[in-house]
Amino acid sequence: MTFPPRDAFVSPRFAQPPTFMRLPYATDLAGVDVAILGVPFDGGTSYRPGARLGPREIRAQSSLVRPYNYFQKVAPFDRLTVVDAGDVDASPVSLEHAYVSIETAITAVVAAGAIPVVAGGDHSISLPILRALARAHGPLALVQFDSHVDTWDQDFGSPYFHGSPFWHAVREHLVDPRRFIQVGIRGPMYGEDDFAFHREHGITVRDIVQVREQGIAATIGDIRRVAAGAAYVTFDIDAVDPAFAPGTGTPEVGGLTSEDAQRLVRGLAGVNLVGCDLVEVSPPFDGPGQITALLAANLLFEMVCVLAKGRQG
Ligand code: MN
Ligand code: MN
Secondary structure (H helix, E strand, O other): OOOOOOOOOOOOOOOOOOOHHHOOEOOOOOOOOEEEEEEOOOOOOOOOOOHHHHHHHHHHHHHHOOOOEOOOOEOHHHHOOEEEEEEOOOOOOOHHHHHHHHHHHHHHHHHOOOEEEEEEOOHHHHHHHHHHHHHHHOOEEEEEEOOOOOOOOOEOOEOOOOOOHHHHHHHOOOEEEEEEEEEEEOOOOOOHHHHHHHHHHOOEEEEHHHHHHHOHHHHHHHHHHHOOOEEEEEEEHHHEOOOOOOOEOOOOOOOEOHHHHHHHHHOOOOOEEEEEEEEOEOHHHOOHHHHHHHHHHHHHHHHHHHHHHHHHO
């Protein structure tokens, strides 16, 4: 049984309460293959806030995304039962409480046999998601699109913020660092020590210059080679250049184009995804036309299509 999005020939795109791609809203996940879940939490941001408003704006902009993926040659909603499962009611004033709520919600999605596709929220939300998924699947491969490494160990004495989720994920054995690749890294850093953790654990990096010089196809090859086995994909929208994605908390110039990002996510077809997220969309800083949220909606659609292609195979 599949539930298609509302038919845009019958119901105007701007009508009805906005769910992701105008899919049915459902909290009973029995028989559901993929659950779209919002995590409107930005209590882990260190610079510009606003990612708590990401899920709502991504849903609004997703009204335009059509249900057939011409480039992946897949109609995902014919193959998968996909619903919008609403948002996690994460505390805006306690990161520790929010983490419990997020981990509980993802655990319920997994228990129902569904794959979570999460719209954030800042990048700190990936850690409780990974805690829930690794409990079900064991240590995961990780593909991280980001301008930042997010492997710092603390900020202001707090172990948890949007720059530390993958330090914890490796230390807690949620992620196998030998199957962990970061793509799009750039920007001014604190020093070469920012990569000491990578050297210690064998994490693979393809920085933006490497991506540009070797090309998208070769980068996809690297991702597929590193991310063997059950894998999680996390897409920090600041991997994309702020010219294309200004609506984010910690922008870094010199990044991916929108089309680079689409091709890279499409290239994940064949990776065994057990969950994915797209984070750090901050609508108050978005440009005219809400272009960042629109890109985010399209990248989430590409992820759903990758999941559908996995089901095809
Ligand atoms: Mn980032
Ligand atoms: Mn990040």
